[in-house]
Amino acid sequence: MKKSVFLGALTVAGLTAGAAAAATLDDVKARGKLNCGVTTGLVGFAAPDANGNWEGFDVGVCRAVAAAVLGDPMAVEFVPTTGKTRFTALASGEIDMLARNTTWTFSRDVDLKFEFVGINYYDGQGFMVPKALGVSSAKELDGATVCIQTGTTTELNLADFFRTNNISYEPVPIETNAEAQPLYLEGACDVYTTDASGLAATRAAFENPGDHIILPEIISKEPLGPLVRHGDNEWGDVVRWSLNALIAAEELGVTSANVDELAQGTNNPEINRLLGTEGTLGEMLGLDADWAARAIKAVGNYGEVFEKNIGENTPIGLARGLNAQWTDGGLLYSPPFR
Amino acid sequence: MSDTHAQSVAFVRDTMLPEQAPPASEAGVVKWMRENLFPGPVNTILTLLAIYFIYKIVAGSLPWFWNGIWTTSSLAECREILQGATGGCFSVLTERWNQLLFGFKYPSDQYWRPLVAFILLAVAVAPVLFAHLPRKMLLFTGIYPFLAFWLIWGGTILSPLMVLIGVLAGLAAFRRIEASGFAMAALAGLVTAVVIWWLGGFLASAASGVLALEAVPSRDMGGFMLNMILGTVCVSLSLPIGILLALGRQSHMPIIKWICVVFIEFIRGVPLITLLFVANVVLSYFFPPETNLDLIIRVIIMITAFASAYIAEVVRGGLAALPRGQYEAADSLGLDYAQSMRLIILPQALKISIPGIVNVAVGLFKDTTLVSVISMFDLVGMIRGPILASTEWNGVYWELWGFAVLTFFVVCYGISQYSQWLERQLQRDHR
Numbered sequence A: 001m002k003k004s005v006f007l008g009a010l011t012v013a014g015l016t017a018g019a020a021a022a023a024t025l026d027d028v029k030a031r032g033k034l035n036c037g038v039t040t041g042l043v044g045f046a047a048p049d050a051n052g053n054w055e056g057f058d059v060g061v062c063r064a065v066a067a068a069v070l071g072d073p074m075a076v077e078f079v080p081t082t083g084k085t086r087f088t089a090l091a092s093g094e095i096d097m098l099a100r101n102t103t104w105t106f107s108r109d110v111d112l113k114f115e116f117v118g119i120n121y122y123d124g125q126g127f128m129v130p131k132a133l134g135v136s137s138a139k140e141l142d143g144a145t146v147c148i149q150t151g152t153t154t155e156l157n158l159a160d161f162f163r164t165n166n167i168s169y170e171p172v173p174i175e176t177n178a179e180a181q182p183l184y185l186e187g188a189c190d191v192y193t194t195d196a197s198g199l200a201a202t203r204a205a206f207e208n209p210g211d212h213i214i215l216p217e218i219i220s221k222e223p224l225g226p227l228v229r230h231g232d233n234e235w236g237d238v239v240r241w242s243l244n245a246l247i248a249a250e251e252l253g254v255t256s257a258n259v260d261e262l263a264q265g266t267n268n269p270e271i272n273r274l275l276g277t278e279g280t281l282g283e284m285l286g287l288d289a290d291w292a293a294r295a296i297k298a299v300g301n302y303g304e305v306f307e308k309n310i311g312e313n314t315p316i317g318l319a320r321g322l323n324a325q326w327t328d329g330g331l332l333y334s335p336p337f338r
Numbered sequence B: 001m002s003d004t005h006a007q008s009v010a011f012v013r014d015t016m017l018p019e020q021a022p023p024a025s026e027a028g029v030v031k032w033m034r035e036n037l038f039p040g041p042v043n044t045i046l047t048l049l050a051i052y053f054i055y056k057i058v059a060g061s062l063p064w065f066w067n068g069i070w071t072t073s074s075l076a077e078c079r080e081i082l083q084g085a086t087g088g089c090f091s092v093l094t095e096r097w098n099q100l101l102f103g104f105k106y107p108s109d110q111y112w113r114p115l116v117a118f119i120l121l122a123v124a125v126a127p128v129l130f131a132h133l134p135r136k137m138l139l140f141t142g143i144y145p146f147l148a149f150w151l152i153w154g155g156t157i158l159s160p161l162m163v164l165i166g167v168l169a170g171l172a173a174f175r176r177i178e179a180s181g182f183a184m185a186a187l188a189g190l191v192t193a194v195v196i197w198w199l200g201g202f203l204a205s206a207a208s209g210v211l212a213l214e215a216v217p218s219r220d221m222g223g224f225m226l227n228m229i230l231g232t233v234c235v236s237l238s239l240p241i242g243i244l245l246a247l248g249r250q251s252h253m254p255i256i257k258w259i260c261v262v263f264i265e266f267i268r269g270v271p272l273i274t275l276l277f278v279a280n281v282v283l284s285y286f287f288p289p290e291t292n293l294d295l296i297i298r299v300i301i302m303i304t305a306f307a308s309a310y311i312a313e314v315v316r317g318g319l320a321a322l323p324r325g326q327y328e329a330a331d332s333l334g335l336d337y338a339q340s341m342r343l344i345i346l347p348q349a350l351k352i353s354i355p356g357i358v359n360v361a362v363g364l365f366k367d368t369t370l371v372s373v374i375s376m377f378d379l380v381g382m383i384r385g386p387i388l389a390s391t392e393w394n395g396v397y398w399e400l401w402g403f404a405v406l407t408f409f410v411v412c413y414g415i416s417q418y419s420q421w422l423e424r425q426l427q428r429d430h431r
Helices: A002-022 A024-031 A057-070 A086-091 A106-110 A153-164 A177-185 A196-204 A233-252 A269-275 A281-285 A291-299 A302-309 B028-036 B041-066 B075-082 B091-095 B097-102 B112-129 B137-153 B158-180 B182-206 B223-249 B254-268 B272-286 B295-321 B324-332 B337-374 B379-387 B398-425
Strands: A034-039 A076-081 A097-103 A114-116 A121-123 A125-130 A144-149 A169-174 A191-195 A212-214 A222-229
Touching: A024 A034, A024 A057, A024 A233, A034 A057, A034 A086, A057 A076, A057 A097, A057 A233, A057 A291, A057 A302, A076 A086, A086 A097, A086 A114, A086 A222, A086 B272, A097 A121, A106 A114, A121 A196, A125 A153, A125 A196, A144 A153, A144 A177, A153 A169, A153 A191, A169 A177, A177 A191, A177 A196, A177 B379, A191 A196, A196 A212, A222 A233, A233 A269, A233 A281, A233 A291, A233 A302, A269 A291, A281 A291, B075 B091, B091 B097, B091 B398, B097 B223, B097 B379, B112 B137, B112 B223, B137 B158, B158 B182, B223 B254, B223 B295, B223 B337, B223 B379, B223 B398, B254 B295, B272 B295, B272 B337, B295 B337, B324 B337, B337 B379, B337 B398, B379 B398
Parallel strands: A034 A076, A034 A097, A144 A169, A144 A191
Antiparallel strands: A097 A222, A114 A222, A121 A222, A125 A191, A125 A212
8 A cells, every 4th residue: 555655656756747847848938937057156157246136148048048938038047056966956857947158068968868959158178377387388287286177077178188198287176166266376286277268267357367378278179058958859949049049140130239120020031030020930939929039139149148248348358269150260050040 | 664665676667668669570561571471481482483473464464454445346446446555355245245144136125134033033042042031031032933934034924823823732732631641642732733734824825915025935045144044943953853862862762762873873974065965956856846845944954954963962972971870869759751851861961061062053053154065155155156256256265255254253153152151150060
């Protein structure tokens, strides 16, 4: 008797879990809020301001999805996650999507059963050293002490790089970027390594940024992107195409300023399809026709999000580099809206 | 013949000489310095060394405090004003003051609620801490948890009120049947309470607007407020549970004894941070989505379990320190188990355990900062996460961590001073 009750309860729990996983879009609509996993704080990518509003590059993706699905970019419940808790939060259904500069790797995609829906930032791991060290290439770092964040791909890349080049190093494990800065500045480690965007942001916060150089070697590919759970392809599509809409909007010259005007109809059929004046793309996603227009209006196109949070006019001052449109020699390439 | 020797002695002093001042080297500051600072060559060297180090520390840190800047809105502005001079950028404390205290999501127009709860906390714990205060204040202490819950979390006052009524009704039922047996009475009390809670749940959800404050979900709690909530709740819960566990471990009933032993040994054998990860990560796998038990409650359960296991061991030490005669004396007076524990054993055992219990309490309060690892924004979490990751304050360390150190030091030092005072009060001279 006891056993059958227990099994029954398990079945019910399993069924409800399965049902919930299968219709995230309906859940989000019913809830009226998008649960979006972000970092507990990374300069430029996600951090709450003095009034508690989340801001940043990854936050922009969450807000775009919320605007597309719910019509309100502020209808997002930001769930801060650490490098260690992010995947369980997503797998357990606590969050609907994770936009936490997470590197797309084979094992995360396949083994952890997640679906990366695209890439919103092409990053790569670099090294920063004090100028006084007199090093000009990462290959001269034999015997150096290296500050490195634990639980990230950078840790593994570093081991690979030093093994390939047959040089030795001494790792100094740290938890967050914020901890690395004082350690590095006080000389606890000779080298700080993390994604190049993080290095630039860190260096920008130094009192004398000129005393430190970022070495030319980029030792890994770090495609960062938002991800969702396996098994709910409709929801995956919504997130994927919300991101693509931002990228395509930049390519097509649609900005938050002119989106209203262009949404009246243009003679470019692709813009019309994107903004919903032609075709039924929104309906195919299970959304209404002007979903993409709302997302673009709320946060701006990809270029605007970039410039506002991490671009060259911000303290972080990242150049577009690989993250330029393919037409400008970068890697951003949205599949066509057709 | 005269009675006096006036003629036979040349001179007799008939007044007291005024006291002479001691030699300069044996008086005042000089004497104190000679005795305390320079009594010998070794101590003289040590004193000079100490003075040198104190000078270095003061000379190094004073300009930092003195030139401190309190009004800018970013670190870059601080550096601009300082122009390379030494100086702290304390503006981060003024600008993010509310975030440090309440977290970044607590609605800013509702800050008065945790503040009121905090002030009332002082009123509520006063009669527990100071025995000479009127005992009637304990009534308020009993009401306080429900009041504080209502103030901090908001929502209708009906839900905490119904919980309170449930507790009171359960207690009344227990009292009524107590004479016919402890177990029956406990069961009756429990059933009454549960029924009232169940009914109250309907009532509270039906009339959710009655005296309602704006509801604040647990996820929005943060800052030092979160440390205070976790610390206060967990200490006050783990003390009674720990005492029960300690008594249970000494019990002659094997089942109770073994449950207690297994619980204590298991919890003590696991690091707190592992338990917190379990609370945060593993438990959410067991619940279907949407039925998430509140994260704060999960964390409170885990920290309480952890602290009560430690307190149980401290209390067991106190129990073991009592001479066997005390137990036998209680028995020979004809007291039953509950009476002998309440009247004779525990008062003595707890008195012995005070330093240990306070030690656990202080440690527990500091351990509440560990929740920052599971992405809750307590004081340390706020500093590590949002504040250091904001573009304005990226790179400010000493000011923020100094503030955290100071805050925790004030609270922990207060607790330890109180415990020393209490020990002196309870001194019954076993010396």
